[in-house]
Amino acid sequence: MNTTKDAIGRAFGLPIAAALLLIATACTQETGNLPGVSGSVRDPSSQIASQIDASLHRLKGRWIVTEATGVQPGTSIVFGAGVVQIGPDTLMVKDLGQGRLQIGGKEVWVHWLDADNRTAALGAPDGKVAWIMDRTGARNERHYAAREILACATSLFGADMRERSQLHLPQSTILEPVKGGTDMRKIAAVIGGGVIGGGWAARFALMGWDVNLYDPDPDAERKMAEVLRGAERALPMLYEVPMPERGTITHCKTISDAVAGAVYIQESVPERLELKHSVLTEIQAACSTQAVIGSSTSGFKPTQLREGASRPGQIVVTHPFNPVYLLPLVELVPGDGAEPAFVETAQRVLREIGMYPLLVRAEIDAHIADRLLEAVWREALWLVKDGVATTEEIDNAIR
Numbered sequence: 001m002n003t004t005k006d007a008i009g010r011a012f013g014l015p016i017a018a019a020l021l022l023i024a025t026a027c028t029q030e031t032g033n034l035p036g037v038s039g040s041v042r043d044p045s046s047q048i049a050s051q052i053d054a055s056l057h058r059l060k061g062r063w064i065v066t067e068a069t070g071v072q073p074g075t076s077i078v079f080g081a082g083v084v085q086i087g088p089d090t091l092m093v094k095d096l097g098q099g100r101l102q103i104g105g106k107e108v109w110v111h112w113l114d115a116d117n118r119t120a121a122l123g124a125p126d127g128k129v130a131w132i133m134d135r136t137g138a139r140n141e142r143h144y145a146a147r148e149i150l151a152c153a154t155s156l157f158g159a160d161m162r163e164r165s166q167l168h169l170p171q172s173t174i175l176e177p178v179k180g181g182t183d184m185r186k187i188a189a190v191i192g193g194g195v196i197g198g199g200w201a202a203r204f205a206l207m208g209w210d211v212n213l214y215d216p217d218p219d220a221e222r223k224m225a226e227v228l229r230g231a232e233r234a235l236p237m238l239y240e241v242p243m244p245e246r247g248t249i250t251h252c253k254t255i256s257d258a259v260a261g262a263v264y265i266q267e268s269v270p271e272r273l274e275l276k277h278s279v280l281t282e283i284q285a286a287c288s289t290q291a292v293i294g295s296s297t298s299g300f301k302p303t304q305l306r307e308g309a310s311r312p313g314q315i316v317v318t319h320p321f322n323p324v325y326l327l328p329l330v331e332l333v334p335g336d337g338a339e340p341a342f343v344e345t346a347q348r349v350l351r352e353i354g355m356y357p358l359l360v361r362a363e364i365d366a367h368i369a370d371r372l373l374e375a376v377w378r379e380a381l382w383l384v385k386d387g388v389a390t391t392e393e394i395d396n397a398i399r
């Protein structure tokens with residue numbers, strides 16, 4: 001089954017999707033507060049320093065929290081112009097100068113930011129929140145340098161803080177390892193490497209993941225290389241900071257080869273339910289029981305996809321938009337049968353690769369965004385039929 005949306009995506013491509021994106025952006029408003037613990041994890045009377053050349057401009061873009069107190073490790077943080085997205089919350093952010101920020105009305109200092117803007121250590125002077133963040137989410141040598149800076153150089157957080165947190169703040173997540181293991185190799189499997197699967201593979205790879213791709217089309221490698229070239233040109237333009245080191249894309253001979261070792265699997269085969277069922281069966285026969293299986297389906301509900309599955313709770317709909325490497329929106333539809341842990345992991349992974357997972361609470365045909373697109377499509381057809389506008393004029397009207 002191909003939905004009208006696929007046709008629209010092809011006919012109108014970016015303009016409609018971009019229009020939706022603009023609507024979503026226009027609707028952004030401040031929600032939630034800066035997270036934090038109830039007590040303080042530092043002695044507020046001890047002196048602390050901020051890095052005077054750190055600025056909001058240098059922090060722009062996406063980060064992953066690698067270690068923290070008061071905010072969950074693994075949280076995605078995206079600094080934009082005047083706003084910062086911390087997990088699901090959008091907060092106002094202001095640059096106070098000298099490495100100091102105001103986030104959601106609270107002062108947060110940048111204690112350290114490396115010269116290439118890849119790893120940073122931040123904390124609130126009141127000691128209610130402190131975190132280390134990295135562009136890739138990896139705990140690399142810079143992570144440990146940041147930890148040293150928090151722990152020793154400024155003698156305000158770290159080992160000292162750990163003792164305090166154990167004494168006074170047993171709920172604190174300080175210095176807990178990142179859940180889901182950013183230490184482990186990040187491998188994604190993409191099953192079906194056409195328009196959508198190719199886009200997923202390119203996005204994962206450009207975000208530093210290693211990708212295993214399976215597509216029986218003899219021409220799949222050439223097609224993938226073409227998509228990757230487009231993605232390499234376009235995606236970095238969205239970021240003002242260097243991209244993570246690119247991951248590999250390995251073309252696999254079987255589905256079981258592709259899913260071996262993958263923590264995230266994205267099914268993107270043609271929109272035929274019996275084909276999706278047989279592919280999902282093959283995936284589940286070989287993949288880790290911990291891996292998330294997302295389906296790109298435009299039209300099927302998760303309940304339909306799960307029919308006959310050995311572990312139905314592992315499968316969710318993760319419906320993207322074309323081109324996947326450029327458009328951040330992804331509709332995450334858990335339906336009734338998804339296990340919450342898989343939904344959480346899917347959200348974390350999707351944010352980590354720069355996407356915006358929109359949690360769709362109800363299972364409905366064609367999810368949310370495509371229904372909006374179809375309404376626009378219907379109206380466009382009427383306008384053309386009634387001679388009010390040409391297709392070109394309609395395209396220009398929503399550009």
Ligand SMILES: NC(=O)c1ccc[n+]([C@@H]2O[C@H](COP(=O)([O-])OP(=O)(O)OC[C@H]3O[C@@H](n4cnc5c(N)ncnc54)[C@H](O)[C@@H]3O)[C@@H](O)[C@H]2O)c1
Nearest residue numbers: 009192193194195196215217268269270271296297298322
């Ligand atoms: N095209 C869009 O705009 C769009 C947008 C969002 C979601 N989707 C959804 O994404 C999915 C894929 O759509 P597409 O547009 O990329 O289709 P496509 O035809 O471009 O790609 C499908 C790919 O799957 C491969 N394939 C066929 N059988 C396979 C199998 N058994 N195992 C692995 N790969 C196999 C094909 O060789 C092909 O390369 C569909 O479910 C569709 O509804 C499409």
